[in-house]
Amino acid sequence: MRARLFTHILFILYCVEAGALFVLAPWSGGWERAVVQLPWLPVRDLLLNTMFRSAVTGFGFLHLVWAAHDLDLLFSRRKEPTTQPEAD
Template sequence: MRADAPFRLLFILYCVEVGVLLLLLPWGSNWERVAFQLPGPGCRALALSPWSRGALSGFGVVHLVWGVHELTGWFQRRSGAARPAR
C-alpha cells in the first residue's frame, strides 16, 4: 500500500460526504429554520432563493462527480498494481 492511499481514500470520503450534504441540505426544513435566523431580509431572501439552493446543490453534484472520478481512478490503480508484470 502506497503512502498516499489513505489520503486518497479520505479525500474520496470527503467529496462524497460534502457532496451529499450540499445536494440535500438546502432543500430540507432545517434550511428554512436557519435562514429565518439570518440578519436582514436580504440575507434571508438570498438563502431561501431557489437559485441559491440550486447553486449549492450543483456544487454538491460537482463534489459527488469528483469523488466518483477519484474512486474509479483508485480502483484502476489498485487493479493495475495487483497484476503481475510480464
C-alpha cells in the first residue's frame, strides 16, 4: 500500500513539474536563444512558430489538469471512511 501511495505521489509531482515546464518554457527567452542556435532552418522555424509554442503550452496544461485530477482522486480515497456492515 505504501509503495503504491509513494508512486502515486511521485507521478503527481512529475505531472506538476512537467506541466510547469511545458507551460513556461516555450515563452521564455531561453527557448528562443536555444532554438536560434539550431542549424536546421525548417526545425528552427517550426519551434519558433506561435502555434507550435501554443501546442506545447497546451500539452503542459494537460499535465497540470492530470495532476489536479490525480491529487483530487488521492484525497477523495483518503477521506472515504472504512465502514463495516453491521451484523443483525
